[in-house]
Amino acid sequence: MSEITQLTLEAEELDAADELSKLRERFVLDDAVYLDGNSLGALPASVPDRVDDVVRRQWGSLRIRSWDESGWWTAPERIGDRIAPLVGAAAGQIVVGDSTSVNVFKAVVAAVRMSEDEHGEGRGGRDEILVDATTFPTDGYIAESAARMTGRTLRPVTPAEVPDALSSRTAAVLLNHVDYRTGRLHDLPGLTAAIHEAGAYAVWDLCHSAGALPVGLDEHGVDLAVGCTYKYLNGGPGSPAYLYVRRDLQPRFDSPLPGWNSHVEPFGMDPAYEPVAGARRGRVGTPDILSMLALEAALEVWEGVSIESVRAKSLALTDFFLKCVTSYVPEGRVESLTPTPHPERGSQVALRCSPTLGFARAGGAPNAAEVMKHLITEGVIGDFRHPDVLRFGFTPLYIGFADVERAARVLAQTLESFD
Amino acid sequence: MSEITQLTLEAEELDAADELSKLRERFVLDDAVYLDGNSLGALPASVPDRVDDVVRRQWGSLRIRSWDESGWWTAPERIGDRIAPLVGAAAGQIVVGDSTSVNVFKAVVAAVRMSEDEHGEGRGGRDEILVDATTFPTDGYIAESAARMTGRTLRPVTPAEVPDALSSRTAAVLLNHVDYRTGRLHDLPGLTAAIHEAGAYAVWDLCHSAGALPVGLDEHGVDLAVGCTYKYLNGGPGSPAYLYVRRDLQPRFDSPLPGWNSHVEPFGMDPAYEPVAGARRGRVGTPDILSMLALEAALEVWEGVSIESVRAKSLALTDFFLKCVTSYVPEGRVESLTPTPHPERGSQVALRCSPTLGFARAGGAPNAAEVMKHLITEGVIGDFRHPDVLRFGFTPLYIGFADVERAARVLAQTLESFD
Incomplete structure (x- = not known):
């Protein structure tokens, strides 16, 4: 044979x-063999009719009423809760919206502020952010900006070097769960434990793992995580990303992008910002409903899986x-x-x-x-x-x-x- | 009678x-009289079939090829150029993407950095950002964050008070063209001139004016501007916002959100960030294609208007x-x-x-x-x-x-x- x-x-x-x-x-x-779902997931059959309904009925006919009646306003949290079991998170910790890059910014700045908040003005000498040197570049660019804007130094290291690089100077660490290039899966439980051992905060980028393998965010005590939804979650081109903030850290999540959607009373039009409790604190501006509800329909393929x-x-x-x-x-x-x-x-x-x-x-x-x-x-x-x-x-x-x-x-x- | x-x-x-x-x-x-187009514009008839084509053919059939073949990659600039004449801007200065809040952050931080860049380390004593005290709250919240992260003080004043409030301490000013609550149109040419006279940078929020009245960004020498596209531009719920950076300021536009989409060679996967020239420098992460191309179809209603x-x-x-x-x-x-x-x-x-x-x-x-x-x-x-x-x-x-x-x-x- x-x-x-x-x-x-x-x-x-x-x-x-x-x-x-x-x-x-x-x-x-x-008939093609589509092996590019790690860049753009294929179209779930549930999406086209749903999007058509969102456009023609929810927008075209109900118009402004859809913010309440079609559940537009609560979509970021609702869809976050739909993603949650796929990444091992209990409900109430994930919010969908913005791009991965924007969420990396929120997460890294918030992690640094959690560190500062713990150590006070002197920062306990924690002046470094470690970033995966092998990362998809945007994470590195955004982490550099987060470092610059919080007065920290960014230090790129490979994930393998992280344990040795961690020190009493480390405020936060940004790592990829799966390397976009090689497909290498990094040791999320072990590295998260090492980061915590060093007294720092762990931010994980799940772009290339969510929807393909168990992540176990809650189980492994990850502090913050971000990910996109257009790869293994099949949300469509440029579908909104998500942000995970561990429940007990949410009261300390101090967003660098405190838009009106994260205000405790968004329609109160209060000139003073007061953040809402819970995952919604990760929201910024008006959610992009078309892309977001396409993603919601796409997540139906996970039913019973x-x-x-x-x-x-x-x-x-x-x-x-x-x-x-x-x-x-x-x-x-x-x-x-x-x-x-x-x-x-x-x-x-x-x-x-x-x-x-x-x-x-x-x-x-x-x-x-x-x-x-x-x-x-x-x-x-x-x-x-x-x-x-x-x-x-x-x-x-x-x-x-x-x-x-x-x-x-x-x-x-x-x-x-x-x- | x-x-x-x-x-x-x-x-x-x-x-x-x-x-x-x-x-x-x-x-x-x-049959209803829809007077809420300043919150969510009505559905343009050109949108539903276009969105259906984007979903079924561009995503469903061409999939990843659409980034080139369906013009997904260049959509943010292309659609920006479509908005440009409506706000009095020549081509090449507007990029579409992210929410208004996120764009306010980019614009205010960039304006402060332009001021710093002009004055060097000592900042020329320009330690203040003025913000419209009557603004839609998100602008104030985001401006506060921009001030905090650039080490400036935020000072809320009414637009009428701006001329007196301007001083050699002013780095940047964030104003609304039209007040979201009262509908008052502010004097963009006069205030911009006064801001420039004081040596500061003017950032205008056009959410409630773009598509309803001439703005004249180029004519009046506005430095930076942002706006949403779901009000008078009818882009749909949460459709992406836009950012204008005046051409001669683009080389000095130093984004706080330097995502891979604004890299000079986004697919070069360069670990060092090098910003592209032009309007694209305002981009961050992967654009939300569904919402963005719905907006593009919506802009067709302006044909000949x-x-x-x-x-x-x-x-x-x-x-x-x-x-x-x-x-x-x-x-x-x-x-x-x-x-x-x-x-x-x-x-x-x-x-x-x-x-x-x-x-x-x-x-x-x-x-x-x-x-x-x-x-x-x-x-x-x-x-x-x-x-x-x-x-x-x-x-x-x-x-x-x-x-x-x-x-x-x-x-x-x-x-x-x-x-």
Whole structure:
């Protein structure tokens, strides 16, 4: 039996045994293998009619009355509560709105202020913010601004270096749960404990983990967290991000963006700011209702789905992808940047397209951008990340094992075509 | 001829002579008189199909490719350029995204930094930010945060007090073009000139003027401006706000929210922030595409419409409303908070529902909230603003003179019913 026949059969068996396979029906998909759900999740089938209702009836007909009657005003908290179980948070701690970048700003400044609030004017000497040096850049840019505006120093370190970098100077630490490039899953429980041990506050960016694996915010005592909703949560292009503030810290959440939506009495038109209690304190201005209610409809795909089962399938998918790639692609043409051990792997596989290895053609290996372009024309949609990475995201809600086999096979053919 | 007959006839004549009357067809409206477009603009007829296309085809079918192929990535600047002529700005100075509150933060902090940048470390003693004391509260809350985070003092003054309050201590001034409560139009050219005379930077909030009257940002040398798009620009509930940075100031625009969307090479994944040139420097994170492209479709109603003609009709509408109210409502039952002189009037009329005057019934006058509730059940939709204000907004694109007459007539009947 050829390798291809064997892996095709294995994929069939895995798909047949997959309890989540029927969830694919909850999405609008076509013949392509869509492995870019870690950049923009596919369209849930529940979304289009809902958005149409929001536009035509709620806005077009009820108009201003919808702020009450269609639940627009309370949407940020209500949708936050819908996300909460997916990231291991009890209700009342998550609010949806603004972009991830804006929420990183709120969270990092608030964390620094919690530290200050604990130590008073002298700050207890806590003058440093640590930030993941391997982060998606926006977190670093925003953390730099937060440091500048709170009079702290920003110190970029890799997550592995965090335990040694922590000291009595550390006010707050901003880390990514899963590295956007390599797909490495960082040790959220262990690092959070180390940060707390050092007397600092932990802010986690969940963009690449929420919806793909259990996060356990409450269980691990995370202080603040942010995440986007357009990747594994399928909220749509630029759908609003969210902010988690642990319940006991909420009274000390001192927002750098104290907009009227977080006032205790937003329609009191009080010239003095008095923050409301609870998660709503993370709100700023008027919520973008269209994007927000599209997200709410998108979250319906999670009905009856446990994040644990999603994680189990995600690992099986990435395991199988790595197995197929190893089997189909001649050694040395790509190398995986994604860790092999399960506890260190998110829901994506990043393959480095080595420019020096394994190619006979003049000019050496094709560059990763070229390879990805070709893959896409062949119906395998992943993405390219500077400078040499092919990124494949596996959304267990709509990706099956046959998809995975096909993606690896097309990748091998593509690389061969450049030979 | 009765007063009612006379004013009804006058309304008919005014509608017949109204060159903008046909624009009403560009909106989805019903039998109610919708005078709440200064809170949430009515639904433009061009929006629902566009949003459906964005959801089903752009997101559902093209998915990630839409960032390029559907123009998602460039939407914030493209839509900014569409708003620009409505506020008297040349292209390349406006970017759409985030909420008004978030943009106020960017603008005020950036203005303070421009001042600092001019004066160096000692700041030239410019340690004050002036803010409109009569502002919609969020501007005040955010300005307070901007002051706190830049080490300045916030000093609330009324717009009338600004000329005297300006001094060599003033770094920046945040003002509203039109007061959200009274509908008073402030002297943007005069105040901007006075602010510049004092060596400070002017930030204007255009929420209640853009789309209702000419603003003349370029002409009057405004430094920075922000505004929402869901009032007279009809962008939909919580549609993204915009930020104007005058072209020659853009190289000095130093954002407190330097997200990856404003990086010179956003996909370069550079750990060091280097801001792009131009209006895009005002961007932060991933734009909320659904809300943003709904706004883009909504702006099509402006095709062939001059803001000057809108202003002329707006003044005629509010003049006629005041005339009808004076004629129909017994003296002393309501008093207008909106200035009579045209140069001081926006596109709304605010009537104070006096609790002490003119009512025979036990318990005196009804409160304004009660009156507005009754008006709404009678098909006249305005809103109530704490503590005693009935607010009526006149959107010249879809409100006619017969609507105005009816609103005043129903108001008179409503007040009578409480007698």
